Structures are given as C-alpha cells and as structure tokens.
Amino acid sequence: MRIFKSRATRALTAALTVGLIATGCASERGDEGKDGAKDTFVFGAPGDPASLDPALASDGETFRVTRQAFEALLEHESGGSKLVGGLAEKWSSNPAGTVWTFNLRKDVKFHDGEKFDATAVCANYDHWFNWKGTYQSSAVSYYWQTIMGGFKANEDKEAPKPNYKSCTVKDANTAVIEVLEPSANLPGGFSLQALAIHSPKALKEYAKQSATAKGDAITYPKYSQEAGTVAGTGPYKVTKWNKGNKEVSLTRFDDYWGEKAKVKNLVFRTIDTEDGRRQALQAGDINGYDLVAPADIKTLEGAGFKVPTRDVFNLLYVGMSQEKNPALKKPAVRQAIAHAIDRENIVKTQLPEGGKVATQFMPDTIAGHSENVKKYNFDTAKAKQLLASAGESALSVEFCYPTEVTRPYMPAPQDIFELIKADLEKAGVKVTPKPMKWNPDYLDATEAGSCALHMLGWTGDFNDGYNFIGTWFAEYDKQWGFKDDKVFAAVKAGSLQGDPTKRTDLYKKANETIMEYLPGLPLSSSPPAIAFGKDVNPPKVSPLTQENFAEVSFK
DSSP states (O other), rough: OOOOOHHHHHHHHHHHOOOOOOOOOOEEEEEOOOOOBBBEEEEEEEEEEOOGGGGGOOSHHHHHHTTTTOOOOOEOOOOOEEEEEEEEEEEEEEETTTTEEEOOSSOOBBBTTTBBBBHHHHHHHHHTOOOOOOOOSSSTTTHHHHHHHHHHTSTTSSSSSOEEEEEEEETTTTEEEEESSTTTTTGGGGGGGGGGOOOHHHHHHHTOOEEEEETTTTOOOGGSTTTSSOOOSSSEEEEEEEEEGEEEEEEETTTTTOOOOOOSEEEEEEOSHHHHHHHHHOOOOOOSEESOOHHHHHHHTTTTOBBBBBOOOOOEEEEEEEOOOGGGGGGGHHHHHHHHHOOHHHHHHHSSSSEEEOOOOOOOTSSOTTTSSOOOOOOOOHHHHHHHHOTTTTTTTEEEEEEOOTTBBBBBHHHHHHHHHHHHTTOOOOOEEEEEEEEIHHHHHHHHTTOOOOEEEOOOOSSHHHHHHHHHHHHHHHOOOOOHHHHHHHHHHHOOOOOOOHHHHHHHHHHHHHHHHHEEEEOOOOOOOOEEEETTEEOOTTSSSSSGGOOEEEO
C-alpha cells in the first residue's frame, strides 16, 4: 500500500481525521453467541480508515477494513504474494498485454442483493474512467491514475493521459478490459482494493453525491463516510462506522460465495500508539493488533500471545533532496553519506529478527533484485575522504524524521534517526534534527523536497519491481530533486516490457543504474509482526499486510 502520497492526499486525510478523539471504548469486548462462543473479534489498528469506498483511498488502514467487504477481480494467495483468482476464476491477456480477459465466478451476490456479473465489472471500470471534478484529483483517485492513467475527459491539461480504453461484456460471465499500452502495473493492479468491485445499484447512489475541494482540503462524499450505502461481495459487510469512537463494525455476510467468515462480528478500533495497542491486548480489550514493537515480541510470546511475523516485503530508505541542499548534487557527497551509515547496526538493534540490510530500492523478495549493484559498505574513514574530495569536509545538513508514527518498515523512527545522526557526525557531518508530526507535516515536507535528508519507506502493493522503483525513479520527483534521463529511462524500460523474464532483466539493470547514481540510501527491509490473543486462531499473515479476517476463529 502506498505510504508516500501527494500533498493533497495527506491534506485530505488530515481534514477527515481532525477532531476524532480516541477512546477506550470496549463496548463489544467479550460478546458471545447463544452457544457461549465469542462472536466478535476486535482488532487494534494503528490508524483510522479514510473512506468506506476503497476507490477513494490510498492508505493501508482504509484497505485493512475495506478488504473484508470488497473484492477485486484478482487477489493474492492467503499468506503470500502470488496472484490468484478473486472475483475472476481465471484471467489471460493477449501477447501484447493490452487485452485482459476475465472469466468470472458464478452465483456471486453483492451485499445489497444485486447479482455480480460482467456488466457489474464494466459498470465499475467505466464509473472510475468517467469521474469528473474533484474526483480527478490525485488525492481522491490516486490508484486509478497510477494503474489506468487519466479519465475520459481530463479536466487538468497536466493530468496523466488515460491508458484505459474500454471494458466489454463478452457474455454474462466474461469481461474484457483493454488498455492502450502494456504496463508493469498489470495484472497486479487488478488485485488492488482501489479497483474492487461495487454493486451497480450502489454505484448509482454514489453518483448522486460528489467530493468537494477547498484549496488543498478535500471532503469525501457522504456515502463514503458512513455505513449504509456501500456494497461489495466480501465475507463481511460494513454495518457501522462510529468515527467519534474510532470504530468500524462489520457483520458476516451469510450469502457469501466462498467460505463463510468464522466469527460473526468484526470490529476495527483505532489505537494509535504501540503501548496502547499492547496494553489493550494484554487487558483483553482487543483480540489482536498490528505493528508490534520489536522489544514487545518476546514479552508477548512469553505470556502466551501469538505473534506471527510476516515475510519481508518493504523498504526503508534515507532520502536526499538535491534541491534543498546543493551539496547533495555532488556524487561524492551522496556516496560519503552512504558509507557513513552503519546499516548493519540499525538492522541488529532496531528491527525484528529477520530484518535485512537493503542494497537497492526493492527487497530481495522481488524479481528484479540485482546482485550486481554498486555496494556502499560502512566505512567512516572513506566517508571523510569523499567529503574532503568534494570540498565538503564541513558539511551541514538538516535531517527530518517523523514523530507519532509506527510503520511496518520503521518501528522506531526516532531511535533509527539517532543512530544515523551519530554515524554521520562521526564522519564530520553536522546534523540539524527536525522532528515533524507524521501526518500531514512530515509527509508534506518530504514530498515537497523541503528536507535535505529524511527517512521514508514503502510496503509493496503487489509483486512487481516497478511498484517499488517506478514509484520514485520513473520521472522527476521533488522528494529527490534530481533529473537524470539515464535513470528515468532505465526504470521506464521495464514498465513497458510485456515479457516477464525480459522485464525482470530490465529491472535488474535499472537497479544497477539507480545505485550507481545513488539518489538516496536504501537502509533495510523489515518483517513486521502482528499479535493475537491467547484464545485466537489467527489468519494467515500476509507479506503485503493483506490479512483476511474471515479466517479468524476463537478456540
């Protein structure tokens, strides 16, 4: 899921969450069915969802909730990153990768009783393609624009051109989606929650409302902010969103086409601190929570809680803004910073067991990871020599780091920052710390290139290298503030290649080109942990943090 978003996206999230007050509400704790068995599972989430319509979202906390109620054409295997059938049992493409045929599941119903078929699929894709007004803002339709480009009638001349061509109903159970050019974002993009399928009846209700904007502040349509209108095909349906109490409630959908959810009620409760989530689990107020602090894993396991660790599928990096600090335009300075930072120490002291030093801007679990990238081993003396050769022995940099946040790739931001700061100072770099609140201040500042150095990261949406390197280096980005056609061309080459084997080879070359240029320093990849109560049979944990809570049961 996306961590780094457009300025407007963060403004949107901020606008929607202002005034929400966390409470210790445990109204649903311990609910039991008539047979005495628990029938409510409460999960402690690190943040609030932004919308009940995943098409309008770009954040993991929204998708954690909506994934239980909405399904896309494709999905990832339970506990893994392999694409498998979702609402489409089978799929195929022409050799060029421009025509995608989906053989749909039969006898699938939406939560509002409507029938799922090819007409419903095309109604959704055409609905997104025909968005107008504020819906064309990248804050509202980020994923549509990322995967399918722009809209039928782009209102912004600078907006991306649409790659989506059409959706055709071949027959009731076969939908054909055509794009103009092959893309590395397909077929993975067909698995995204933002492209999950809604009831055509619900779409007609959505169309009666609109998103509005006032400056950077965007207001979601009413239907997406309260339960009652949205309707998917998933194992749960949304029944209540009490934003004041930071809770979303879902109920088992008994007409679900697949295996029914094992627990009747599902509640997501926002608890935005690590200690708060841990204490709530220990007290029995919740039945599970995400982003367990590494230091808490053994304590919880020793007390009988289950703390499975996900496979590595993320990346943490130090970003360098060349426009903010001109010294960073010098390759020797960027190389010096890379050699000055002891990444092994960060992994050993700050990450859970299984954390890895990153050598490039994608984890080694992604096809396209290269063994031939230029390495920058920890070497303080070499860092000093490089700074001297660049005439920057007295280099001074502002280093931004986030507060009030925990991310899968960054469990303790301030602790990691302090280690990096100490390493840089040993090499003679004067570091000026600049702590900033994560949302929206920090994310806005880093996107705008306002921080000479900063820390950010990424958790993959699907298993393709472009989902990592294409995010940052396919074109000019203010975060990095550099323009290098060699880097941009190397990254784009892979995205346009339809053959998977050839695409992987191009990604390897792109990684080698990126690390030769060194726009920033990849630090590490981390296996984030998730915790469950002693009486819980957990779901299979997902490297993409895409857990299916219908798999949860109580002992």
